[in-house]
Amino acid sequence: DAGITQSPRHKVTETGTPVTLxxxxxxxxxxxxxxxxxxxxxxxxxxxxxxxxxxxxxxxxDGYSVSRSKTEDFLLTLESATSSQTSVxxxxxxxxxxxxxxxxxxxxxxxxxxVT
Amino acid sequence: xxxxxxxxxxxxxxxxxxxxxxCAYENTAFDYFPWYQQFPGKGPALLIAIRPDVxxxxxxxxxxxxxxxxxxFSLHIMDSQPGDSATxxxxxxxxxxxxxxxxxxxVTVRA
Numbered sequence: 001d002a003g004i005t006q007s008p009r010h011k012v013t014e015t016g017t018p019v020t021l022x023x024x025x026x027x028x029x030x031x032x033x034x035x036x037x038x039x040x041x042x043x044x045x046x047x048x049x050x051x052x053x054x055x056x057x058x059x060x061x062d063g064y065s066v067s068r069s070k071t072e073d074f075l076l077t078l079e080s081a082t083s084s085q086t087s088v089x090x091x092x093x094x095x096x097x098x099x100x101x102x103x104x105x106x107x108x109x110x111x112x113x114x115v116t
Numbered sequence: 117x118x119x120x121x122x123x124x125x126x127x128x129x130x131x132x133x134x135x136x137x138x139c140a141y142e143n144t145a146f147d148y149f150p151w152y153q154q155f156p157g158k159g160p161a162l163l164i165a166i167r168p169d170v171x172x173x174x175x176x177x178x179x180x181x182x183x184x185x186x187x188x189f190s191l192h193i194m195d196s197q198p199g200d201s202a203t204x205x206x207x208x209x210x211x212x213x214x215x216x217x218x219x220x221x222x223v224t225v226r227a
Contacts, residue, residue, distance in 0.1 A: 031213050040219055041118075041219060042118070042122070042205055042217035042218050042219045042220050043160065043205065043215075043217045044217070045214065045215070048213070048214070050213070058214075090159050090160070092159075094213055102147075102148040102165070102167070102209065103209075103213040104150070104162055104165065105150075105162070105215060106161075106162065107152075107159035107160050107161070108159050109158065109159050110157075110158075110159050
């Protein structure tokens with residue numbers, strides 16, 4: 001699991017409430033990512049971070065914000081949850097590894113979020 | 117719009133058979149092509165990856181075939197086993213740290 005934990009693992013919330021998901025890593029990786037996974041769409045990048053306080057948008061960033069005040073923690077916030085944000089959310093880290101010399105991404109266990 | 121198109125959506129194979137999953141892309145700037153395996157309730161796990169200067173890469177029973185001119189790549193699972201039953205995702209990257217994923221293929225291996 002590349003030392004990645006996500007919390008909570010499951011959450012049910014009501015439309016309009018704020019929600020924060022946490023990703024914690026123990027191996028000092030520079031790059032961290034938030035994805036959402038939905039049937040028929042694979043994984044889609046929400047936001048990513050390339051260092052403390054350095055973040056950027058992915059392809060489905062509307063309705064989400066992120067923060068990274070420490071290397072080990074990357075937070076994803078839904079300011080006002082909507083039913084369309086019901087999904088499984090995965091955090092990932094990346095590091096250069098192996099013969100491909102590319103940033104190989106490793107994923108956490110996921111958070112299942114249901115917005116009612 | 118998905119930048120990587122994956123097919124089939126699902127497949128069933130007998131134990132010992134070959135599973136083949138195909139992916140196609142348009143962006144010629146992509147330079148890294150990984151495959152991920154995901155079991156129910158788990159996060160995706162990196163299975164095997166290839167760079168475009170190589171036409172084939174094999175790791176155990178898993179082989180990536182890459183056709184740069186056709187902008188296609190595929191995953192072959194040889195001697196498929198029930199433990200290979202999972203969802204497989206192809207992906208591609210042009211900025212080394214950002215991946216675009218296919219929609220996924222659910223593989224079921226019947227004993």
